[in-house]
Amino acid sequence: MNRKAFLKKSALAAGGVYFLPQFLLSCKKESPFEDLKFNGTVGIVGAGAAGLYAAYLLRKSGIPVEVFEASDKIGGRIRTLEGFADFPIDLGAEEIHGERSLWYDAVREAAPEFITADLEDIYYFNGVKYTGNEFENSPEYAQISSIIDAIAEYNGSDISALAYANVQQLPENLIPFFNAWVGNENGTDISRIGMAGLAQAEREWTAGEENLMMRNRDTLSVLLELFAIAIPSVKLNTPITNINYEGGKVVLTDNEGNTFMKDRVIVTSSVKVLFDQLIEFVPSLPSLHLQAISNIGMGAGFKLILKFEEPFWPANTGSIYIPGPVPEFWATGDGGRSAANNVLTAFGHGSYAEALLQSPSTMIEAILDQLDDCFGGITASSRYVDHYLMNWTAQPYIRGTYSYPIPGTSNDARALLSEPVKDKIYFAGEACARNGHHGTVHGALESAFFAIQQLVQTP
Amino acid sequence: MRILITLVMLLHAVAGVSQLSLHLGHNYLRAQEWDNVMHYYNYARPWQDDELKPLSHGYDIRAGWIFRWKAIKSLYVHPQIGVRQFSTSANNNKEELFVRLRQYSIQCDVNFNPRALFHNVSAGPLGTRWFMFVSPSVQVWRPYVEQAEQAFYTEGDEEISPTNWSWSAALGVGYRAAMISKQFILSPKFGLRYTPKAELDDLVFAVQGGNPGALESIQRNLILIETGLEFVWIFPRTKSGKGYMKPCSNC
Numbered sequence: 001m002n003r004k005a006f007l008k009k010s011a012l013a014a015g016g017v018y019f020l021p022q023f024l025l026s027c028k029k030e031s032p033f034e035d036l037k038f039n040g041t042v043g044i045v046g047a048g049a050a051g052l053y054a055a056y057l058l059r060k061s062g063i064p065v066e067v068f069e070a071s072d073k074i075g076g077r078i079r080t081l082e083g084f085a086d087f088p089i090d091l092g093a094e095e096i097h098g099e100r101s102l103w104y105d106a107v108r109e110a111a112p113e114f115i116t117a118d119l120e121d122i123y124y125f126n127g128v129k130y131t132g133n134e135f136e137n138s139p140e141y142a143q144i145s146s147i148i149d150a151i152a153e154y155n156g157s158d159i160s161a162l163a164y165a166n167v168q169q170l171p172e173n174l175i176p177f178f179n180a181w182v183g184n185e186n187g188t189d190i191s192r193i194g195m196a197g198l199a200q201a202e203r204e205w206t207a208g209e210e211n212l213m214m215r216n217r218d219t220l221s222v223l224l225e226l227f228a229i230a231i232p233s234v235k236l237n238t239p240i241t242n243i244n245y246e247g248g249k250v251v252l253t254d255n256e257g258n259t260f261m262k263d264r265v266i267v268t269s270s271v272k273v274l275f276d277q278l279i280e281f282v283p284s285l286p287s288l289h290l291q292a293i294s295n296i297g298m299g300a301g302f303k304l305i306l307k308f309e310e311p312f313w314p315a316n317t318g319s320i321y322i323p324g325p326v327p328e329f330w331a332t333g334d335g336g337r338s339a340a341n342n343v344l345t346a347f348g349h350g351s352y353a354e355a356l357l358q359s360p361s362t363m364i365e366a367i368l369d370q371l372d373d374c375f376g377g378i379t380a381s382s383r384y385v386d387h388y389l390m391n392w393t394a395q396p397y398i399r400g401t402y403s404y405p406i407p408g409t410s411n412d413a414r415a416l417l418s419e420p421v422k423d424k425i426y427f428a429g430e431a432c433a434r435n436g437h438h439g440t441v442h443g444a445l446e447s448a449f450f451a452i453q454q455l456v457q458t459p
Numbered sequence: 460m461r462i463l464i465t466l467v468m469l470l471h472a473v474a475g476v477s478q479l480s481l482h483l484g485h486n487y488l489r490a491q492e493w494d495n496v497m498h499y500y501n502y503a504r505p506w507q508d509d510e511l512k513p514l515s516h517g518y519d520i521r522a523g524w525i526f527r528w529k530a531i532k533s534l535y536v537h538p539q540i541g542v543r544q545f546s547t548s549a550n551n552n553k554e555e556l557f558v559r560l561r562q563y564s565i566q567c568d569v570n571f572n573p574r575a576l577f578h579n580v581s582a583g584p585l586g587t588r589w590f591m592f593v594s595p596s597v598q599v600w601r602p603y604v605e606q607a608e609q610a611f612y613t614e615g616d617e618e619i620s621p622t623n624w625s626w627s628a629a630l631g632v633g634y635r636a637a638m639i640s641k642q643f644i645l646s647p648k649f650g651l652r653y654t655p656k657a658e659l660d661d662l663v664f665a666v667q668g669g670n671p672g673a674l675e676s677i678q679r680n681l682i683l684i685e686t687g688l689e690f691v692w693i694f695p696r697t698k699s700g701k702g703y704m705k706p707c708s709n710c
Contacts, residue, residue, distance in 0.1 A: 056505075057505075105506075105551050105552075108552040109552055449499075
């Protein structure tokens with residue numbers, strides 16, 4: 001071969017080497033599940049965010065799926081209150097935690113407007129009402145912030161967050177604020193949160209630091225719009241009470257004795273439902289799963305929506321922190337959500353929620369007193385019109401708000417719970433989320449994706 | 460200044476016994492498990508405008524010197540430093556996720572002609588026209604992920620660059636195809652590079668976010684198909700300054 005011929009052939013060969021892989025790649029279906037090893041049927045227990053998303057992905061993959069929802073509503077811990085105010089109010093998940101998450105990516109598909117107004121918090125401290133700007137420049141705020149910032153580095157014994165605050169010598173009058181930010185935010189109060197799990201979650205968090213709220217959409221409407229193709233698969237009012245995975249098929253039985261045969265099942269029920277054994281597994285779940293379920297906390301919590309004749313808080317108010325029975329309030333309609341802007345949300349967890357929920361008749365009075373303390377006189381109670389209580393603890397098929405780390409355990413329990421049982425039973429939901437994403441919608445979606453990954457790749 | 464002078468003197472000394480080379484290449488990375496990281500990202504987001512492509516195609520640029528080791532056996536040593544880059548991006552409702560995998564490498568090729576090891580062959584300034592090369596290398600992997608123009612790897616407000624090390628070895632062939640202006644030799648090269656136990660956990664973590672499970676182990680053995688063009692500048696060292704003679708066309 002002479003040089004000219006060689007160069008000609010080399011040029012052709014180089015072209016081939018360059019373009020052939022691209023051509024082959026373009027022919028290939030870009031799916032990790034192209035080597036789909038599973039071709040059976042799937043049952044999903046629970047039509048919350050995890051269950052709907054799992055059904056959505058399975059239907060996209062052409063796998064037959066049926067979703068069994070115990071209640072008469074789709075959405076799980078995502079629910080909307082319509083008609084109470086001049087805008088739909090989220091009774092469950094509301095905030096989008098972080099701008100680098102599956103849920104954030106999904107929400108943006110629905111093209112909502114986010115609240116962009118600069119909302120300012122209100123603090124009631126030692127009998128004085130402070131604006132966010134005033135309090136956030138105080139030494140007290142700096143003290144709380146510094147011990148919260150140090151949580152991620154915490155590697156001491158697995159004490160409660162309250163004990164940690166005491167070790168850090170946080171003054172008694174700052175404890176309510178610490179509880180609002182650390183306890184309430186994590187689904188309980190600081191006496192019940194374990195520092196090891198809390199620190200682990202802080203370290204592992206990958207979803208970004210920005211918290212976003214939709215201005216013109218409620219969370220449920222976005223969920224239903226995004227995963228619409230999954231909705232026809234949902235059977236409402238079908239509480240599954242027994243899952244038998246002894247034989248080749250998994251047999252699900254509902255409370256009326258109806259049975260459903262599936263090849264695999266994804267259980268997305270809340271961890272409290274699993275802990276309370278509302279679903280009987282036959283044979284019993286492996287001890288590691290049982291241990292994991294008992295190592296993840298979930299308890300009392302509520303959202304109380306309070307309507308007033310007129311707002312008594314400044315425009316563009318964010319959260320309102322007042323020591324008292326409710327750790328945190330926020331101006332629900334602010335940021336452009338509502339023209340009337342006359343609605344506050346009271347949000348409580350753990351022992352605070354238990355104490356208030358014991359006596360719903362005196363609950364409103366106690367909460368209005370708390371607001372009156374901050375805003376003076378009978379500012380709140382004189383303007384009170386109506387309320388709506390979303391008591392998540394009382395929901396028979398949910399039994400709480402969201403999961404939290406309890407002292408003496410680690411978040412590794414969540415990874416253990418999400419391990420498949422005999423390649424037939426898979427668990428998903430916010431309690432199974434890793435990377436500290438528990439208690440969030442994106443954590444629920446991620447856990448569902450993890451379950452699907454494992455399910456479809458096992459023959 | 461002393462360092463600069465020393466460097467200039469070293470360069471001058473090196474230039475006296477070697478030829479300067481520049482390599483431009485295309486790389487095809489064969490790593491199914493890594494590709495799956497991108498596939499999983501896409502699969503979890505069926506609503507995306509477009510998809511993340513696997514990090515299959517990359518480009519590299521390398522510079523180095525070719526030292527004649529044993530002229531009669533046509534053995535040459537070719538140390539090089541280089542940078543190789545793979546990148547992909549996807550738009551998710553106008554927010555772009557950009558993923559880049561950059562690799563910095565130090566490698567030392569040994570060029571040889573098997574025939575010349577045992578027979579006398581005629582050779583040009585860079586040895587025989589056909590040659591093979593073996594190429595051990597040490598690499599630093601620097602992944603970079605950005606979403607909505609925000610870097611993923613940060614510590615507080617500081618952007619950080621995760622770093623992983625690996626080593627690799629390549630085997631390939633080249634051809635001294637053309638001499639341009641009696642100053643430059645142009646050589647197409649083709650090789651296969653094997654990298655055992657390459658780590659990409661930082662990149663996986665960034666792309667997958669909280670979705671674990673795409674990779675069970677963070678270490679993977681990689682095959683890289685390297686193609687490229689090498690330009691070697693033949694310093695004129697003859698008294699006439701006319702450069703070297705062309706190598707033979709049939710050896």
